[in-house]
Amino acid sequence: MTPRDASDDSRWSDLDRPPLNAPALRRALVRDGGHGGLWCDVDVVQRTGSTNSDLVARAVNGTAEEGAVLVAEEQTSGRGRLDRQWTAPPRSGLFFSVLLKPKGVPVSRWGWLPLLTGVAVATGLSRAAGVDTALKWPNDLLVTVGGEERKAGGILAERAGDDAIVVGVGINVTLREDELPVPAAGSLALAGAVTTDRDPLLRAVLRALESWYGRWERAGGDPAASGLQETYAAGCATLGRAVRAELPGDRSIEGEAVAVDGDGRLVIATEEGVQEPVGAGDIVHLRPA
Incomplete structure (x- = not known):
């Protein structure tokens, strides 16, 4: 597809992909008078580099509070884990970040927030889109296209100062086959x-x-x-599979993914009989569940 100008004049250039209705979203989600729900603001922008980067900056400079939601119709420098790029045509997906400040939660447990967000995304999409989704540890959303598993979304969490964390979500919604960035992607x-x-x-x-x-x-x-731990495990497509974990320092291990432990780490049982928890790395599914 050819790039589109993101000015207001071109917002209706693709009628299959209408813009988000920001006022309606705010009416439906934002807490009334500062009381009640979590969400305090829903800001929809036409184009930005990265909603995560923007919201982290707002949190650090004090212009955003907990419950702020930043949504972009188009991201030009969207990032996934391991600094991978995330690109998609304008208005073809949901690209948003939220600002959270967990109260009474030790920082050692904040690592659960990307997994929690994965559970929430899968739950919400199952209800609203009727799509059966699964989670690949730690933060990929999988859907089934033509009998094969494909990645349709991802999650990235970043600290924003000492007391806040920004969680970003990207979901491919209307991408067609000829628009997919890689063959293993889906929508x-x-x-x-x-x-x-x-x-x-x-x-x-x-x-x-x-x-x-x-x-x-x-x-x-x-x-x-x-x-959360039980629900995540129930929806995690990685468990019960033969996997390869590609770890920092050019190290890798292979075995069966047998559990997600209390710290959110993936536990891999190797052929040597060792159960090794993995807290960071890239997981490759070696065979179907």
């Missing part, structure tokens, strides 16, 4: 979504995120007491 449309209207999809995901974040925060970040 909700290709997976047979009952709707690709991004407004109800975003509302569903943010409501699910608010619900799960509240449960986790009230439990002091305890993944077992909040039900």
